[in-house]
Amino acid sequence: MAATTGRSCLQYLIHLAQDNLDFRLPTPFWVLGELCEEDVHGIMTRSVCAKSAFELWGHGKTHCELKTSLLKYPKENMSPYTQKDSTYRINVYTFNKTLEFKDRIERIDALDYLSFDGTVNLKTPQHTFCLLEDYGTDPNNIPDQPLYVYFGRWIADGQRELIRSYSVKNRHFIGNTSMEACLSFIMANHAGVKKNDLVFDPFVGTGSLLIACSHFGAYVCGTDIDYNTIHGKGRSSRTNQKWRGPDENIRANLRQYGKEMTYVDVMVSDASKRIWRTGLHFDAIITDPPYGIRESTRRTGSHKDVTKPPEDYFGESHVPVSMAYHLSDIFADLLTFAAHHLVMGGRLVYWLPVHSPEYCDEMVPLHPCLKMISNSEQTLSSHTSRRLITMEKFKEPEESDALVDMSEPCYSPYQGHNAFREKYFSGVNKRGLKEEEDKMHINGV
16 A cells, blocks of 8 residues: 555545445445545445445536546645556446446546556556446436536445345245345444454344354354244245255354354343353344244243242242243343443444334433444334444443432333334235235345
C-alpha cells in the first residue's frame, strides 16, 4: 500500500447489494470518509452485503458535474496509477438500468480529459477504474439520465461468493428454520467474530450460525432442546426425503465446509435452565430463538408445574414435561445469560420478532450490563418483521445491585412479545397464508 502514503482528501465508495435483503435503501452507493485503504480492505474481506469498494475520485448529479469534480481531484493522488509504465482498464457499471455496448464505449471515450498515460489492458490490468451510474431504485420508473454518477479506482470486491458456497440448498443437514447464509454471515459480522473466539448459540438448531462463525476461525458450540435436531434423527426437512440419514448432524455440516476442527460440541439442553459453571465465558453469543411459527417455544418442567399433586405425593417426577416458554421469558433469560457468560466487550446478537404496526424501541429487551449497539429491521410479512439486535457487555453483574436494576420498568420483560404468534396469523387470509409461511421459511423463521 505504499502508493497511499501521504495522499490526502481520500474518500471511498461502497457499492451495496440489495438482492439478498428484505429492506431497500434510497441508493446502493455509500460514500465513506476518514478511512485508509487498509480499513476498506478489512471491511471487504468480511462483508457479504457489499459488492465492491472504490477510491472515489469524483462524483456529481450529471456528467458535467462529474468532470468538474474529477478535474479538482488532487493530481498527486492520481499520479501513482496513471504513469506510463502502468496498465489499466475502465469499466462502466449501472444500477437499475442496462446500457448497450456502444453507450458504454461512449461513456469511456468521454473521459478523455483524464490524463491516463499507461497502456490499456483488458485482461490483467494493474489498475481498474470504474464509472458508476445510479438510476434510482424503482424498476418501474427508470429515468433517461442517471440520478448520480461516480468515478473511482477499484480497490476490492466483497464476499458475495460466500452466499453461494454456503447456500442452505447445498447443505448436508438442514431443518425447517435453517438460517440462510447471507443473514448468518451478517450476524457473525455484527458480533465481530474473529479467529480463536469461542462462540455459543443457545438455540442452535441445525447450526447455520455456527457455520458462519467457523468460517472466520471461531470455535463453536451450542445447545437446543430438540433431541432429534441435535442428534440428526427423525423426519427430514427435504421434500424428497422421508427420514434423516445416518450422518446428518451439525458436525457433518462443519465437515462439509472443512471447518470440523473448530467444532467444540452441541448438546441437548433447555435454555431456561442454568447448566454452565460460573466463570465460563464466551466471546460472542449469536442466536435466533424460536418464535412459535414453524418451531414451538417450549421448555422442560414437571407435573407439579401444571397440576397440583396429591397431598400424599412426596416424590418428584423425573420425566420432563414440555411446557410453554413465553417469548418475553426467552429474551429475559437470554440477556441474563449473556450478562453472566460473555467476556467483557463480548457481543450478543439475536433476532427479535415484532408486530410492525405496534413496534416501538421500548419493546426491545434491555439489561443493566448490556448496551445497545444496533437495531435493524428485516420485513417478514405485511404486518410482521424482526429486529436484528446487537448488544455489548460493558460491566459485570453484581448481586448487590441486581434487584435494584432489574426492578426498573425499562428492564421489565415486555409481555406483548408473547402474542406474536396470534398477531402474525391475524390478518393472514387463507389465500395468503401459504405465501406468508413460505417467506418465513426462506428467511429461516
